[in-house]
Amino acid sequence: MRIASAALILGLSLGGAALAAAMTVKDEMKTVVDPATNTIFAVGGEVDPANGPDAAKVPAARWAEALAAAQKLKGAAAHLTGPQKQPGEEWTKSAADFAKLAADAETAAAKKDGAGFSSAANGLGDTCTACHSKYKTQS
Numbered sequence: 001m002r003i004a005s006a007a008l009i010l011g012l013s014l015g016g017a018a019l020a021a022a023m024t025v026k027d028e029m030k031t032v033v034d035p036a037t038n039t040i041f042a043v044g045g046e047v048d049p050a051n052g053p054d055a056a057k058v059p060a061a062r063w064a065e066a067l068a069a070a071q072k073l074k075g076a077a078a079h080l081t082g083p084q085k086q087p088g089e090e091w092t093k094s095a096a097d098f099a100k101l102a103a104d105a106e107t108a109a110a111k112k113d114g115a116g117f118s119s120a121a122n123g124l125g126d127t128c129t130a131c132h133s134k135y136k137t138q139s
């Protein structure tokens with residue numbers, strides 16, 4: 001019985017991974033990238049040393065949210081540079097920048113480095129525009 005239920009759980013989690021990898025760019029942008037980016041932009045403002053000494057008082061729980069959001073973006077970046085990759089230089093460059101800045105945000109959040117995190121957050125915003133201006137239908 002134990003073995004059977006372990007196999008069932010494994011089967012379900014592999015199914016979940018396959019589903020995530022097959023997610024369309026649109027769905028991943030809407031359900032993963034957009035909410036994670038909102039968190040990153042908000043925390044980026046809170047921890048920016050330019051916003052004054054209160055930035056240093058950002059609670060550990062907020063940093064943990066920032067770290068989780070950066071890790072979500074890193075996952076999305078792996079899809080954009082992998083299975084979801086589209087042809088063209090702008091895609092390659094903006095997806096690579098997105099991947100690098102998501103990793104920078106993760107490192108900074110793990111170290112509670114306000115200057116590093118806010119700088120990664122600012123840079124991330126530019127990668128959205130760079131890719132969307134060519135690949136996303138403007139509505």
Ligand code: HEC
Pocket residue numbers: 025026029030033034037080091094095098124125127128129131132135136137
């Ligand atoms: C390498 C390319 C690329 C990067 C980088 C990128 N996006 Fe996108 N994004 C797309 C494409 C392509 C679409 C359009 C998908 C479609 O409509 O099929 C899209 C669509 C979206 C949408 C609309 C989803 C919907 O409901 O239709 C949102 C929101 C979004 N992106 C947020 C972001 C944010 C925020 C960032 C930066 C942090 C970002 N994206 C970075 C390629 C990218």
